[in-house]
Amino acid sequence: MISLEAGPRPLVMGVVNVTPDSFSDGGEWFEPEAAIAHGRALLAAGADVLDIGGESTRPGAERPSVEEELRRVLPVVRELAADGAVVSIDTMRAAVAAAAVEAGAAIVNDVSGGLADGEMAGLVAAAGTPFVVMHWRGHSADMQSRAVYDDVVADVCADLADRVEVLQGQGIRRQNLIVDPGFGFAKTAEHNWTLLRRLDEVIALGLPVLVGTSRKTFLGRLGVPEGSEPRPPSERDLSTAVTSFHAARHGAWAVRVHDVASTVGALDVADALRESP
Numbered sequence: 519m520i521s522l523e524a525g526p527r528p529l530v531m532g533v534v535n536v537t538p539d540s541f542s543d544g545g546e547w548f549e550p551e552a553a554i555a556h557g558r559a560l561l562a563a564g565a566d567v568l569d570i571g572g573e574s575t576r577p578g579a580e581r582p583s584v585e586e587e588l589r590r591v592l593p594v595v596r597e598l599a600a601d602g603a604v605v606s607i608d609t610m611r612a613a614v615a616a617a618a619v620e621a622g623a624a625i626v627n628d629v630s631g632g633l634a635d636g637e638m639a640g641l642v643a644a645a646g647t648p649f650v651v652m653h654w655r656g657h658s659a660d661m662q663s664r665a666v667y668d669d670v671v672a673d674v675c676a677d678l679a680d681r682v683e684v685l686q687g688q689g690i691r692r693q694n695l696i697v698d699p700g701f702g703f704a705k706t707a708e709h710n711w712t713l714l715r716r717l718d719e720v721i722a723l724g725l726p727v728l729v730g731t732s733r734k735t736f737l738g739r740l741g742v743p744e745g746s747e748p749r750p751p752s753e754r755d756l757s758t759a760v761t762s763f764h765a766a767r768h769g770a771w772a773v774r775v776h777d778v779a780s781t782v783g784a785l786d787v788a789d790a791l792r793e794s795p
């Protein structure tokens with residue numbers, strides 16, 4: 519069973535997207551065998567958890583059917599859980615979460631925090647699994663139109679606190695809840711940087727915090743002239759690792775990354791710099 523106590527070092531959640539169109543690595547691991555092999559490679563590189571997703575959340579992505587999402591993720595969840603890996607299922611659908619837990623998933627990671635499927639909270643409450651509640655303002659198709667805040671950090675924290683309240687009222691135990699500010703979801707680049715700068719305020723909610731900045735576009739725009747194309751996702755792992763270092767220094771519970779090795783290295787540096795107890 520995974521600990522939800524924030525340790526001195528964040529857990530590393532390795533991303534396995536079994537999708538043809540994820541922004542960050544779309545199509546690379548679409549076949550089950552490739553996805554399983556990739557998951558094993560991430561474990562070998564030091565991942566503590568593997569986050570398996572069958573639906574791309576990139577802006578404008580077409581939603582697969584439930585049957586298609588199940589077809590994509592179940593063989594991968596089953597095989598990697600059978601290896602003994604701690605697997606989280608990245609889904610907004612209760613039916614997919616239920617089947618994945620049945621197949622061995624230990625965590626449900628829902629980018630909608632239970633908003634996209636009214637059955638999700640009951641399923642998670644009954645399953646008793648940890649539940650990642652990410653800050654979300656609607657499906658990717660038009661989410662950026664809702665990237666409007668008075669104070670993005672205060673608003674995101676208030677929204678997350680409200681969701682946590684509602685989910686507890688729907689039977690999910692507080693000690694099973696993890697929050698995530700949802701970098702890149704209904705957020706501009708400036709919103710993402712502000713959330714990172716003031717990460718302490720998210721941590722102050724008093725729940726484990728998952729940070730998912732990996733390969734997101736705001737990192738691709740670093741050092742790129744205004745108006746030019748951002749660097750491709752494959753060139754964003756170094757800056758991702760530095761955000762993992764930052765997350766570690768602020769006490770995040772876990773970081774969700776595509777490239778595990780570079781983040782493990784960054785967390786090793788954070789460990790070395792930590793005042794010895």
Ligand SMILES: Nc1nc2ncc(COP(=O)(O)O)nc2c(=O)[nH]1
Nearest residue numbers: 540541542575650652698700701730
């Ligand atoms: N909890 C959580 N889950 C997520 N799932 C997908 C993506 C974006 O897609 P990707 O898998 O291609 O990174 N980002 C997050 C995130 O930031 N937090």
